[in-house]
Amino acid sequence: MVDTCPRLPERLRHRAPFAVALLILLIVFIGIYLWRDARLSPSAAGRARPPVEVSAQTVELEALPQSLEATGSLQSVHAVTLAPEVAGRVVAIRFEAGSRVDAGTPLVELYDAPERAERADALSRAQFARRQDERSRRLAPSDTISKQLLEQREAELEQADAAVQRIDARLSQKTIRAPFAGLIGIRRVDLGQYVNAGDALATLAALDQLYVNFTVPQQDLARLRLGSETTVRTDAFPDWAFPARINAIEPMVEQDTRNIRVQATLANPGQMLRPGLYVTVSVAQPMRPSAILVPATAIQTGPSGDSVFVVRSDRAEPVPVVTGQRRGDRVVVEAGLSPGDRVITSGQLRVQPGATVRVAPPKIASGSPG
Structure with missing residues (x-):
């Protein structure tokens, strides 16, 4: 029997599978593009997803107390390590560790x-x-x-x-006396012990008044004034705030850190605080008449900087912002927002730029009047 069906050339028969595969891939890509375009279009998104429920807050201008924050430590106005000027054998110890002594009181006597x-x-x-x-x-x-x-x-x-x-x-x-009134520390000598000149016997510190030593960056030099009021806090007494006043500002800037050393005087009538405590210092500054603050939960940090979501026409729009100091659970926004903007404070993690949102009404605390 004679084969009457036309035959493709040998070269075309080898290329046919590749052409079919290329056509299939083209159809798949076109389908994916059309599906993605339909998914991202506002009308399709509105039909596919309901509005995201979020919490929002309208920002307003408000007066903001200003302060210069720093960290430091406490130092005794008068503190000394008691030590003999000459060598000798201890024949009398006339103090108890932790007791308060007056100026001139004999503490240790040598032979x-x-x-x-x-x-x-x-x-x-x-x-x-x-x-x-x-x-x-x-x-x-x-x-x-x-x-x-x-x-x-x-x-x-x-x-x-x-x-x-x-x-x-x-x-x-031969008699070591208290050079000033204060609290004496732990005894480091025993009766009958032979001590050399300069050996530490005990420490003596006056606790009625303390120094607060802290440093600030050089750009804050203009904000410092002698006599400025400061507030001192320490984690040893987290519920207490101790008032102090700046009494000295170092005339030279530290070459290594470019910081300025500042010293304040702190009254310690109850002798609650002790030298060496780590403290935080707030130096009072003039009131800032107008500032915008938003909850810290509203700030989103990304590679390009900080931003917030603002509700405009029921849609979430990302707005880049410049943040400043943190005041408790709120952050000062220096640039990017205007009074009257509605900032999303919670739920923004589920929000895409341009998505439709619904602002939930504020919750009323249980037991409070409606």
Whole structure:
């Protein structure tokens, strides 16, 4: 039998499967494009998805108290580590750890018997020199003694008195006294212990008044004033705010950090605070008459910066903003918003740009009047 069906050329028969596959891919791509276009069109999106329920807040201008925030630590106005000036054996300890002492109170005494014996000998010599001087002065008007001998007697008396004073100074070094009134710390010495000059015996700190040391960036120098009121807080007493006042501003800027050291004086009548505590400092600034604040939950942070969703014509529009200080659970918006804008505060994670939204009415707390 003779085959009467026309045959394709050999070259076309090899290319036919590729042409069919290319046609199928083209049809698939066209279908995907049409489906995506229909899905993203506003009319289709409106039919496919209901409005997203969100919470929103209308922003208004409000007065904002200003403050300069910094971190620092507390320091005693008067604090010292008690240490002997000379070596010796401890023969008396006259304080209890943690007790309050007055200025001049004897705290630790070292063995001083040799010095006391030397003082008795020097005092005896001084008394004899004084009698000799008095006798010479009585005989001087009658020219019984020479002027040279009279001057010698006066010099011997001065030397004897100086010897007594020198031994008294050495004796005073054997007794360590409180240089000022304050709270004494943990005892670091025991009775009978031999101590060298400079060995730490205990710490003494005056707690009635403290210094607050903190640093601020150099760009905030113009906002600092001597006598400015500050508020000090610490996590040791989270519910307390302690008033202080700036008493010194370092005249030079630190070369390494470009910060300025500032010191404030803090009254501590109840002695609640202790030196070394980490604190946060708020320096009061003039009131800002108008500012826009939004809840921190409204701010979205992305690669291009911060932004918020604003409800306009029942649609969510992303608006880039410039944020400032954080005040509690709210953030100051320096640029990007205007009074009257309705900012989405919750539910924005389910919102796409341009999506239709429905603002839920504010919830009323349970038990409050309707």
